[in-house]
Amino acid sequence: MIYLAVDAMGGDHAPAAILDGSILALNQDPELFLYFCGKEDVIKAHLADKTYDQSRVEIVPADEIVGNDEHPVEAVRRKKNASVVVALNLVKDGKAQGAVSAGSTGAFLAGSTFIVKRIRGIQRPALAPLMPRMDGKEVLLIDCGANVDCRPQFLPQFALMGSAYMEKVMGVKNPKVGLLNNGAEEGKGNELTKEAYPLLQQCGVNFGGNAEARDIVTADFDVVVSDGFAGNIALKSSEGIGVMLFSLLKKEMTRNLRSKIGALLLKPALKNLMKYADYTSYGGAILLGVNAPVVKGHGSSNAKAFCAAVHQTAKMVRMDVVGTIKAAMENIKGEDA
């Protein structure tokens, strides 16, 4: 059995989408056991008419909620009974093997670091979403916002963690790692990337050199490492262009009768494309570097997206991603700040 803690109250569509998605995952995976952390009466009411194996669900009461507008660190420290804090404490206490939340990213990051705690040797846990690549595969972008100011030695740690994830969970052999940079040639970069480059060459990953931002989706890197600020810019720029192009496409397709008929004929073909429009709501961003798999679902997660995040967390438990990172860290030196 795989035991996961679910923050039932976090997310724009919580608790409905969170509980529906979790039940979906529960019904698909007979080895799953879920703790629903949140307001007991609300959760009970929502689950009342649902069909699922009740022996694999436990409601853990948590009366408080951390909002997106709260200071994450303060909120996590003050609200001992917040759903996200209760969920992470289940992991800390060994009752759950991993946790999933679609609530405040900051609170989930802070809580995971304070409660679940960092893996020995990892100085900064990092947030890592998967992005779709042009060739149909996926690339892990790490870090995307957990650490907006980075020291060079953090980046090889990101590279090791990202490689472990892509190998274990995504089944990529010898994942190719790129360093997000402002030019492809060696020697390009700002102070951070110039110093990180030789560290990445030495840290034991399959380092493929600099990745320009356009290479993230158009080239063959499996992992792209970055400080959290630049990674966030890359992720959200992509999101912006996606939103813009799909919105313009929709507008052009309804411009007149001719284009409406064209759009109708193209509909099945475009469905394949549309998954790229909302890739950010697929699954979640993984927080790598803490002592258990913790996954942050997109704030706007619907049931399907949250279900994917639950499966993702379970797979990380099954494939022992954390154990792989721990083993890799024993081969890399570095001060433990």
Next chain:
Amino acid sequence: MIYLAVDAMGGDHAPAAILDGSILALNQDPELFLYFCGKEDVIKAHLADKTYDQSRVEIVPADEIVGNDEHPVEAVRRKKNASVVVALNLVKDGKAQGAVSAGSTGAFLAGSTFIVKRIRGIQRPALAPLMPRMDGKEVLLIDCGANVDCRPQFLPQFALMGSAYMEKVMGVKNPKVGLLNNGAEEGKGNELTKEAYPLLQQCGVNFGGNAEARDIVTADFDVVVSDGFAGNIALKSSEGIGVMLFSLLKKEMTRNLRSKIGALLLKPALKNLMKYADYTSYGGAILLGVNAPVVKGHGSSNAKAFCAAVHQTAKMVRMDVVGTIKAAMENIKGEDA
């Protein structure tokens, strides 16, 4: 008459596309005078069968070329007779009022700074491309790679220069400036953006707060300021997603007979959309902060794109963008490093 220096030898399709685009601009704008800097025989041979007003063209011999693989600063210092150096010297000597090149970005940056020189009070000239916005307008992203490591006080200078350009050349009244950041709320950011925020509030531009990367194209900022590293990531991420989505769209549209017919019906509508696919080849990125308008055409510029870059440079001369920046700089304090 407006006198511009053209680096005839710079760019992937030089000199043909450069000369063709320049002649196109010359024939459209009767007030234009162009100096073609480059190998005299090559230029003469290419122009031999072209129709244009020969009294408004002068060939200035320059036997050397700076390649993309050369160290920009060294190349500009060593190759006194390189086409880009000769073009910029015409500006320095007052013969030309502005310069255009589609060659090595680094060499053009270095040459502009060393030869044309910085505007008094501007610590770092910055590279600024226009990006298309979802609402059909355009946004200037400044800096996109000239300064990969920035101090906070550079950013208000970027804001002032960008505002001057958008107001004078693009006709935007009171341009709204955003600070590229990893979150919309005040207080978000890395060390640089947190320190730059209050400086932007005080520098006299219409500061609209933080811009997340997705806001660049989806919101209503006219200018988005950034250090050159993050700006480069934003620009090239957008480019990558654009390339990916259009490539996938094309693939889906030729998947079977049904989608082929649909695509045919949609063709006119999609033409409007396609301009977003290659916006980076439209006009050029402006280098703001030196004593004359200098525009860097995209390396892959065709004649049409280079023609747009020439018109852009001429408009900067006509609207006295440099004079506007100079005036604005008198209202902002700052050490002159």
